[in-house]
Amino acid sequence: MASPRWRGALAVLAEMRRTPGVTRAAVAQRLGLSSGSATDITARLRELALLTETPAAAGGRGRPTTVLAPHPDGPVVLALDLRHEDWRCAVAGLDGRPAVLNAAPHAGREPERAVAAVRQAVRRAHARLGDRIRAVGVAVAATVQDGRVVQASTLGWGPVDLTPLGLPGVPLRIDNDATLAGVAEARAGAGAGAGTALHVTVEVGVGGTLVVDGRPVRG
Structure with a gap:
């Protein structure tokens, strides 16, 4: 459970995720925050590199406000999608919007080759993003049990270990693609x-x- 000090901050981040392009004034109104409280919360989130603020377009007589967006140096999740014909590696920030970094068809039906190709994409992403990556998620068109692929009939795979797609010290989640969707x-x-x-x-x-x-x- 978040402490009262951070409950408001989490709510602000949730609103930013729920409504891309939302303004600080709109968030304050939805959450019942005073203008001063909203300003204080967003200032703390900026210091933590969790969000950034840019001036909103002028509209009406009210006080100037800002548009909230994920910080360009903020935390991200690496999302990997292993499908029956190809794979994709994407990154998503606090707004939940994925940006594809790499994608390619499977290099044959051998799982070792496919995993090696995706692993290279993970290494490239890590070299670029470093400690900003806070988790790695793997969606795979397969039967998954306890985080391990048991069978992937559309891929022609039997049991496959996908843990090499993770990063040291970073949480790794592997699950069926339809379940995650x-x-x-x-x-x-x-x-x-x-x-x-x-x-x-x-x-x-x-x-x-x-x-x-x-x-x-x-x-």
Whole structure:
């Protein structure tokens, strides 16, 4: 549980993520913050390199305000997507918007070659972003159990160890792509605000998940 001092800061970051391009004045109004409190919170978040502020376009008579956005040197998550024909490596900041860094078709059906290619992309991203990377997430079109690929029928893979895609000291999360897509939709997409959401993916195969209170139901 966040301390009262940081509860407001977390709420401001959540609003920035929920509404790209939101202004400090709009965030203050939504959260019931005074202008002084909002200014103090955003100043602390700037010092921590979590957000940046730029002057908002003039509109009306009110006091000048600013547009909130993720800090250009702020923390990011590295997102890896292993699909049946290709792979992608993307990075996402506090606004949750992914930017693709690398993508390529699979170099054959051998899992070792595919993992090696993605591993190279991870190393390049780490060389560029360094300690800004706070977590690595891997979405894979496969049956995943306890963070390990058990079988990937569309890829023609059996059991595969994907832990080499991680970085030392950085949390690594590996899960089925349809499960992660369902969680994303439930938390920030079409199912946002619903206590229970069913997500079904129909592509090369059929997958999906039931999400209750923002968490996938296992089993």
